[in-house]
Amino acid sequence: MTAKRTGIAKRGGLVALATAVSLGMSTMAFAADKHVAITQIVEHPALDAVRNGVKDVLAEAGYVEGKGLKWSYESAQGNTATAAQIAKKFVGDAPDVIVAIATPSAQTVVASTKTIPVVFSAITDPIGAKLVGNMAHPGKNVTGFTDLSPIAAHMALVKRVVPTAKRLGVISNPGEANSVSLVTLIESEAPKAGMSVVLAAATKSGEVLAAARSLVGKVDAIYIPTDNTVISAFEAVVKVGNEAGIPVLAGDTDSVKRGAVAAEGFNYYDIGRQTGQMVVKILKGANPGDMAVEGNAKTDLYLNMKSAKAQGVTLSDALIGEAKEVIR
Amino acid sequence: MSQIAFLGAIEVGLLFALVALGVFLSFRVLQFPDLTVDGSFPLGAAVCASLIVAGYDPYFASLAAALAGGVAGMVTAWLNVRLKILHLLASILTMIALYSINLRIMGRPNIALLGETTVFSPLENLDTPTFIALPIALFVLVVLVKLALDWFLNSEVGLAMRATGVNPRMARAQGIHTNRYILGGMALSNALVALAGALFAQSQGAADVTLGVGVIVVGLAAVIGGEAVMSTATVFRATLACIIGSILYRLAVAGALNADMLGLKAQDLNLITAVLVTLAMVLPGVRMPFRAKRRGGQTS
Numbered sequence: 001m002t003a004k005r006t007g008i009a010k011r012g013g014l015v016a017l018a019t020a021v022s023l024g025m026s027t028m029a030f031a032a033d034k035h036v037a038i039t040q041i042v043e044h045p046a047l048d049a050v051r052n053g054v055k056d057v058l059a060e061a062g063y064v065e066g067k068g069l070k071w072s073y074e075s076a077q078g079n080t081a082t083a084a085q086i087a088k089k090f091v092g093d094a095p096d097v098i099v100a101i102a103t104p105s106a107q108t109v110v111a112s113t114k115t116i117p118v119v120f121s122a123i124t125d126p127i128g129a130k131l132v133g134n135m136a137h138p139g140k141n142v143t144g145f146t147d148l149s150p151i152a153a154h155m156a157l158v159k160r161v162v163p164t165a166k167r168l169g170v171i172s173n174p175g176e177a178n179s180v181s182l183v184t185l186i187e188s189e190a191p192k193a194g195m196s197v198v199l200a201a202a203t204k205s206g207e208v209l210a211a212a213r214s215l216v217g218k219v220d221a222i223y224i225p226t227d228n229t230v231i232s233a234f235e236a237v238v239k240v241g242n243e244a245g246i247p248v249l250a251g252d253t254d255s256v257k258r259g260a261v262a263a264e265g266f267n268y269y270d271i272g273r274q275t276g277q278m279v280v281k282i283l284k285g286a287n288p289g290d291m292a293v294e295g296n297a298k299t300d301l302y303l304n305m306k307s308a309k310a311q312g313v314t315l316s317d318a319l320i321g322e323a324k325e326v327i328r
Numbered sequence: 329m330s331q332i333a334f335l336g337a338i339e340v341g342l343l344f345a346l347v348a349l350g351v352f353l354s355f356r357v358l359q360f361p362d363l364t365v366d367g368s369f370p371l372g373a374a375v376c377a378s379l380i381v382a383g384y385d386p387y388f389a390s391l392a393a394a395l396a397g398g399v400a401g402m403v404t405a406w407l408n409v410r411l412k413i414l415h416l417l418a419s420i421l422t423m424i425a426l427y428s429i430n431l432r433i434m435g436r437p438n439i440a441l442l443g444e445t446t447v448f449s450p451l452e453n454l455d456t457p458t459f460i461a462l463p464i465a466l467f468v469l470v471v472l473v474k475l476a477l478d479w480f481l482n483s484e485v486g487l488a489m490r491a492t493g494v495n496p497r498m499a500r501a502q503g504i505h506t507n508r509y510i511l512g513g514m515a516l517s518n519a520l521v522a523l524a525g526a527l528f529a530q531s532q533g534a535a536d537v538t539l540g541v542g543v544i545v546v547g548l549a550a551v552i553g554g555e556a557v558m559s560t561a562t563v564f565r566a567t568l569a570c571i572i573g574s575i576l577y578r579l580a581v582a583g584a585l586n587a588d589m590l591g592l593k594a595q596d597l598n599l600i601t602a603v604l605v606t607l608a609m610v611l612p613g614v615r616m617p618f619r620a621k622r623r624g625g626q627t628s
Contacts (some may be wrong), residue, residue: 052340077598080413080539080548081340082581084532088336088459088586092329103438104536110442111533112336112459130440175537177438227478265445 034063034283035070035095039086039109041102042078046252046268050101050122053272054279063281068106069097079103087112097282099275102228103129103177110142117288120144122268123273124178124226126293131303137291143288145275146295147178149226149251151185153299155193157264161313162221167296168195169219169246171211171237173229175203181227182251208233212240219246224249224260226251234258238307245312256302257327260313262319266297300324329586332459334579339459341578342466343531344546346524348570349477351547353517354401356566357481358493358510364404365521365542367426368397370539372522374430377439377535386447390526398515400426404556405514409507413488430537438536439529446530462531469527473520480516481563489513489601521547538560542598549605550574564570580604 016222023124036058055071063069072095076083087108090098097117100106106120110131118141120131126146132138135146158165167191183199190197200211200220208230215222224230231252238259241248250260253267266311274297282288301319304327308315320326347365354362372393379389400422407418431437451461480486492509498504508581521543529535554573561568584597 014541078538078541079597080532080541081344081528081543082597084528085333085336085340085578085581086585088339089330089333089582091459092332092334092336104534104538106441107438107440107534107536108532111531128436128440129438133443149349175427175437177436177536180436194396 001143017310020187030277033068033070034073035093036063036097036099036279036283037072037090037093037095038074038099039083039105040073040075040100040102041080041083041088041105042228043075045254046226046228046231047101047122049268050272050275051099051256053269053274054099054121054276055272057273057276057280061163061276061283063280063283080108084112085107087195091116091281097279099279106144109283113141115141117276117282118142118144119275119282121271122147122178124148125181128181129177132293135295137290138293139289141288143291143293144279145271145278145297146293147226147266147268147271147297148295149182149185150296150299151182151189152192153248154223154251155186155189155265157262157301158195158221158223158249159193160276160319161249161262161315165220167198167219169198169200169215169222170225171200171202171208171215171222171230172227173203174201176227176229179225179227179229180327182227186223186225189208202230202233205229205233209236211323212237216240216244216246222248224248224250226265231255234260242307242310245310247311247313248307253300253302253325256304256307259307260304261313262301262303262315264299264301266299271297303327329582333582333586335459335463338575338580339463339466340528340581341465341533341575342470342571343524343528343573343575344550344578345470346520346527347543347547348474348550348574349473349567350517350520350524351544352551352567352570353477353513353520356493356553357490358513358517360408360493360510360513360514361416361419362401362404362477362517363416363420364400364426364514364518365544365547366540366542367423367430368400368518368527368540369528369543370430370523370535370537371400371426371433372397372525373529373535373539374433374439374525374537375409375522376526377441377529378433378435380441380444380446380530381439386445386449386466386530390447390523390530393526394519394523397525398519400522401514401516402511404518405511409510426540427537434535434537437538438534441530442533444532444624447527466527470571474571477567478563481567485509485512545601545605546577547574549601550577552605553577577601577604580623 065071071122074086087212100109100120100313101122126132200214202208202211203275247261250263252265253263256263303323335369354360375396376389376393403423404419407413408415454461488504489509492506496506550573554569558569
């Protein structure tokens with residue numbers, strides 16, 4: 001009897017000890033640290049830039065990985081089923097904020113939690129994606145940053161770079177939700193700037209070259225919106241532009257370094273930085289439901305003189321004066 | 329691994345068990361390597377989501393999705409048996425055609441279902457949290473589908489279908505219209521896959537044209553993985569192996585997501601899948617219909 005009782009007592013003591021140890025460990029690991037989990041549908045230069053922007057702003061605000069910040073990052077490699085499992089993993093880990101980059105990742109996260117704060121980024125149409133019902137006052141646990149391009153300004157820039165342009169070629173992937181929103185906008189804004197739109201579709205980056213070639217002879221300028229597929233094969237468009245003497249303009253400034261003649265856009269790193277500021281506010285106690293979905297990323301004018309020569313346009317001194325960066 | 333991540337893996341595993349059962353029908357029963365599933369999975373999602381946002385009943389939408397998948401499977405089978413196009417190529421043709429068709433059906437690349445009434449909506453009002461109730465509901469559904477499939481494969485029609493796959497010449501000699509059974513079997517297979525797509529869209533909040541990426545590999549990994557861990561001597565066990573294989577695959581994914589100490593990440597998953605499938609195929613004692621030509625009967 002006594003032996004049995006001590007056995008139980010010992011076991012009870014062990015359990016208590018184990019519980020104490022595990023509790024102690026979990027408080028050590030998590031009590032002081034803020035936990036930010038970031039899910040991204042695919043590795044891609046623009047989306048990676050968003051993620052780096054978020055991370056840098058967090059670091060500047062004092063949330064450094066390993067020192068006060070637990071940072072989890074997963075990419076779904078373009079597979080939505082994996083994105084769904086990443087969402088479940090993050091919801092189970094219960095971080096302070098989940099950052100979701102691009103539409104499918106954001107939708108799976110929003111479907112998985114109604115309580116954990118979610119900040120989405122690089123989403124062109126958050127209402128259409130049903131991430132929020134109201135841009136000014138989302139109301140629930142979700143807010144974020146939209147990367148909707150200022151298309152009217154971009155159309156005006158096309159006219160300033162190529163004043164004679166009457167027909168504008170646009171290459172996009174009809175399978176990308178973001179691009180479809182942009183193309184709809186372009187089709188309504190381009191006529192206001194006196195241009196008709198000629199569309200070319202590329203459903204994979206391997207089709208971009210053929211899509212660009214299909215525009216030769218039909219257009220006076222080519223505009224590439226912030227389309228993940230086309231941007232990943234941007235050099236193919238530049239090659240066609242250089243060969244056929246068609247000026248190529250882009251919706252994002254990174255593409256100017258890769259050979260676009262001009263772009264008045266945001267770069268995705270800045271979008272990441274502005275998204276990061278929203279994350280910091282939530283870490284400091286703000287309620288995502290009260291935070292308006294932000295947009296209007298600051299834009300800069302980038303010009304590329306080499307491409308201007310190759311693609312047969314003369315950039316005016318006024319434009320060069322306004323440019324933040326001129327690549328020679 | 330947290331409870332939510334674990335149950336999430338079961339949930340996605342059960343959804344893809346329907347894909348695995350479909351792939352089992354085409355690859356194993358009919359011996360028809362069918363890549364249509366990469367298109368019929370998002371097709372199911374597209375049809376279902378389009379109908380739901382148009383105001384149709386989600387049950388009707390899911391059924392319509394399964395029917396659409398069945399038609400896609402029949403197109404592949406028809407290209408093969410009537411136009412004599414190699415089965416693999418026929419299925420690739422249907423798969424790439426479905427990308428455009430799915431975009432046409434949805435009218436845009438992504439239809440969100442967040443906040444819409446779906447077949448899973450009743451689960452949200454239960455006392456049990458959704459992350460527990462959803463896998464239970466799916467479990468019941470998948471078991472019912474499995475039992476129905478078992479019954480079918482043991483019925484006269486099902487036996488004729490199995491004979492068509494094992495030895496078409498002998499089946500024809502017995503008076504079986506093999507072409508008809510290939511058409512029917514492929515329809516059934518892709519109907520299951522499209523139903524999985526419809527349920528996936530409803531539980532994950534959106535239908536997207538990119539949903540189909542790699543579905544066939546995951547389905548195949550589930551079938552082969554299931555065969556590697558258990559005997560598949562009877563129809564009952566073979567279909568059970570598909571379900572178990574699918575859940576194991578998703579648990580492996582969840583494990584990779586949670587195995588921080590091993591340095592594994594979700595992005596390594598495609599490689600891990602390829603290694604797992606290769607291992608399962610070369611390990612001794614595993615049936616290897618892909619490595620070598622079979623010598624006829626079911627027993628080896």
